[in-house]
Amino acid sequence: MDLRYWQSFLKDKVTEYLKNGFLVSLQAPTGSGKTLFSILVSFQVKPKVLYVVRTHNEFYPVYREIRKLNKTYSFIIGKSSACPFVSGDVDPEDIKCSSCEIYNSAKITVDESPFAFIKKIKKDGVEKGYCPYYSLLGSIEDSDLVLITYPYLFLPYLRESLDINIEDFAVIIDEAHNLDYLNDLQERKLNQNIIQLAKNKVKNSEVIKILDKLEVEIRKSVFSDDKYILMDNYPKLTEDELDILKDEYELEREEAVKQKKISRIYLGNILKFYTSLSEAKVFSYKGSLVSKPLTSRDMLSILNANTSFILMSGTLPPIEYMKKIMGIERRMIYIDVEKEVKSKITGNYTCMIATDVTSSYSLRTTEMWKKYASYILKIYHLAEKHILAVFPSYMIMEKIMNLIEVRKFVEKDKTNIEEIMEKTKQGKTIIAGVARGKLTEGVELTMEGKSLISDVILAGIPYPSVDDFLKLKAEQIRKITGENLIDLLISVPAYISVKQAIGRAIRSPEDKANVWLLDKRFDNIMWKTKLRCYNPRKVKL
Incomplete structure (x- = not known):
């Protein structure tokens, strides 16, 4: 198999670290080939691989790569997605499997893409009298690679349902910049x-x-x-x-x-x-009562087990954050691919910083929102393709986007990618979303592998709100570490969110994008270094 230069350069090094008991944190940009790379090195270490993703939508790229390697695979999805009798959005615990007439498993071999296969076995399960969910669980034993989502690794009761010895697997965790938000899995809401x-x-x-x-x-x-x-x-x-x-x-x-x-x-x-x-x-x-743990440390403790782990992302948090905030205590090696090979391995972008606007709380006025709207309209008319505009909050997005009348798509609570695809077919569109929302994490607007987004706008800096939750989280971590780390809890999520937004426009080595940093606070050495915008063009209306 032909490998890219960086894959060949780092393959033996990463394999050796895994064999010597290190947790490997691998930072590589989107479109660089880290999915295939991680699978290859994992099979050098263990005969079976557990590939962990955030959502079912991320199964397909892994399926595409595993087909190249002549390996068997299976996948696990939640009961609510596998049950043939479910309609709509159902909590898995609402399904009383023990009372179901097809509460038994059949021996199955996964031989199609995940979505095609689950559609087939949901139909077959009803006709032949077997449960798709429990049959998929049974297929783990005979599979070289098993695809699961975060809950099946990090929630103990679901991990136990897999009935595996995790030490027999090399474990790849994709989009690992999300791991500090695992406590959202245990969020409970009442309204x-x-x-x-x-x-x-x-x-x-x-x-x-x-x-x-x-x-x-x-x-x-x-x-x-x-x-x-x-x-x-x-x-x-x-x-x-x-x-x-x-x-x-x-x-x-x-x-x-x-x-x-x-x-x-x-x-x-x-x-x-x-x-x-x-x-x-x-x-x-x-408007809701919400309960959830303050940190994800308890769920992340599995990473300290005697297991071969690779954490991957294009925007990993720094090693200090992973140790002190996330609680990773074992030996860990942090590999930034572009630093290792001393060159860019994916597309590029040009930075512009606006020095006459800010989303800073004390300066949030109607006039400021009008100024932001003027910037966005100007960029819209200059852009070659679609524009992704990212805002610190829904409130700011609403204030600014209500002033803009060109073709636009504004993120809502139940936005899905299909809606965006339909809207953008009509012509050049401003796609407006919030930091850490669905669009900045999940949107993939491409044609023949290349991005259809030419410009990314950061309309303010997406610092998390310093509210009661963040203060209590910082206090709990202070009790554990003896350090006040609230500055780390504010700065790291902000720059990861910005880098994730930029990554939406860079999906291949050929992509080029304009990045508009619309907040005068970006004009400092920390932000320029983190974003690798060393010589940005400064702009004013």
């Missing part, structure tokens, strides 16, 4: 809408009475602010009330399987919120 949807399915008057009371108390207690506010006093349920809700929930689960029509059971959301409280703080956030 008036969830309670109302739960009531719509309930006929038991006692349950309705409990939910009516809870809805009134929630309405009185939450705030609409777009930041986390610690809640010491929030609506509680008694043990008796929880038992009544549990009984009703079990009846709904049983009936859904019996009818072979499984949809989300919102009573489950309420129960999970209240059963999560022993391990999490409770906050108000955008």
Whole structure:
């Protein structure tokens, strides 16, 4: 197999580190070939590979590479995606498998792409009487490479469901810049809408009475602010009330399987919120009560196990962050591919810094938003292709994009990539999204492997909000490390978000893009160094 120069140059070095018990952190830009590289070196170390991605959408590139290597593969998706009786967005715990008539597995061999294969076995499972989910679990034993998503590695109960000895595998974790947000997997939310949807399915008057009371108390207690506010006093349920809700929930689960029509059971959301409280703080956030752990350290402790791990990303956090914030204690080698080979291995970009605008909190005015809108319109008319505009928050995005009347697509809570593709077919489009949102992490607008985005706009610096959640997280980490690391918790997520946004326009070695840094705070040595914008052009309206 023909390898790129950097792959040949680093292959033996990375293999040796893995064999000697190091965790390898590999930073390589998008389109550089790190997926194939990581698989090749992993098979040099162990006979089986576990490839871990954030979402199901990231399965296909791995499938494409594994086909080149004459290796067998399988994949695991959640019950809600595998069950043939599910409709819509369902929590896996809503599915009562033990009551299902096809609750048994069949021996299967995965011989197609993941999405084509799951479509086939969902149909076959109903016709032949086997469960696609448990059959996929059974296929792990005979597969050289197994594709899973984050929950199946980092949530202990799901990892145990794989029934494997993880030390028998080399483990590749892709998009590893997301690992500090694993605590989002354990986030539980409660709001008036969830309670109302739960009531719509309930006929038991006692349950309705409990939910009516809870809805009134929630309405009185939450705030609409777009930041986390610690809640010491929030609506509680008694043990008796929880038992009544549990009984009703079990009846709904049983009936859904019996009818072979499984949809989300919102009573489950309420129960999970209240059963999560022993391990999490409770906050108000955008009209909801939210509970989640302050850090991801407990889930990330698996990385300290005696297993061969490769963490990969185009924008890895620095090693200090990985050790002190994420809690990685084992021996680790940090390899930045472009520094190792002393050359660029993917496309390039030109930086411009606007020195007359800022999203700094004290200077957020109507006039500032108008100035940002003028910049974005000017860039739109100059751009050759589509424009990705990234904002620090939904509020700022709304204020600015409401002033812009050209063709645009503005990210919403339920935005999907298909909607963007349809919009951009109409002509040059401003694609507006928030930092750390769906568009800056997932959008892949390409044709024949090359990016269709020519310009990236950073409309302000996406520093995380210094709210109650961040302060409590910093305090918990201070108790563990003895250091005040709040500056690290603010700066690292911000520059990773900026680099991720830029990466949307650089999808191949041939891509070139214009990067517009619209905030005067970018004009300092730290930002120029982190973004490798050593000689940016300064602009003003």
